[in-house]
Amino acid sequence: MPDSKKRGAFIVIEGLDRSGKSTQAAKLCERLEHEDIPVKLQKFPGTCLSLSYAKSTYFASVPDRTTTIGKMIDSYLRSESELDDHTIHLLFSANRWELANSLEKTLNAGTTVLCDRYAFSGIAFSASKGLSYEWCRAPDVSLPAPDLTLFLDITPEKAKERGGYGEERYEKEETQRRVRQVFARMGEEMTSGSQDSSHGQWITVDAGRGVDIVAEDIWTHIRPLASGVSGPLNRLWS
Ligand code: 2DT
Ligand code: MG
Numbered sequence: 001m002p003d004s005k006k007r008g009a010f011i012v013i014e015g016l017d018r019s020g021k022s023t024q025a026a027k028l029c030e031r032l033e034h035e036d037i038p039v040k041l042q043k044f045p046g047t048c049l050s051l052s053y054a055k056s057t058y059f060a061s062v063p064d065r066t067t068t069i070g071k072m073i074d075s076y077l078r079s080e081s082e083l084d085d086h087t088i089h090l091l092f093s094a095n096r097w098e099l100a101n102s103l104e105k106t107l108n109a110g111t112t113v114l115c116d117r118y119a120f121s122g123i124a125f126s127a128s129k130g131l132s133y134e135w136c137r138a139p140d141v142s143l144p145a146p147d148l149t150l151f152l153d154i155t156p157e158k159a160k161e162r163g164g165y166g167e168e169r170y171e172k173e174e175t176q177r178r179v180r181q182v183f184a185r186m187g188e189e190m191t192s193g194s195q196d197s198s199h200g201q202w203i204t205v206d207a208g209r210g211v212d213i214v215a216e217d218i219w220t221h222i223r224p225l226a227s228g229v230s231g232p233l234n235r236l237w238s
Pocket of ligand 1: 017044045077092093117118119121122123125126170
């Protein structure tokens, strides 16, 4: 049971496509529920989902990019529209900002939030296209910062073996390889102490292993946060 004086933990799961984010988020949700920890799943790009909705719809891979901005992003990812790289980057960030207030309220009400992708995907995917890393980070400065980010690390080769990529814009081995390089840079910066700690803790998890082994590994990092967090929410990079 969570401590009523504490807020919920803000946990982000990041990684390449096919790294197992959705599978692990589902397992983690179930485990937290089993421990009587109130938990909500949030997906970016997308909207906030209750667990029952998540179980019935989200994990059946139905796109949940339901806000007005989410719909624009969805159309871009499906190559149904073209947008300048800067423009789509700002839309992804705007999608986080439009959901930031409700996210914060949920956390302050004592509910743990599990977030499938966040600002780190924003930077990794846009910077991999050649946009400046600093420019990519700027619009997400001062968003609610996660307490913990789990980066599910997998090689693009191994990810591809898991049934291949889908049809969306970034679901190509070469793209994923470049994105992984930016994630690696981010991970180094966030664990080296060369930056302030307002981005929360960053843990790299070897996601090339079996589902249950990865889930157990993840749980060891989540357990200390499961009963809630005492301090206020940090702001990303500020
Ligand atoms: P899913 O496969 O998880 O639905 O993601 N992306 C995501 C960005 O380029 N910028 C962002 O800020 C976010 C959150 C990653 C769809 C794709 O959108 C990319 C893959
Ligand atoms: Mg995808």
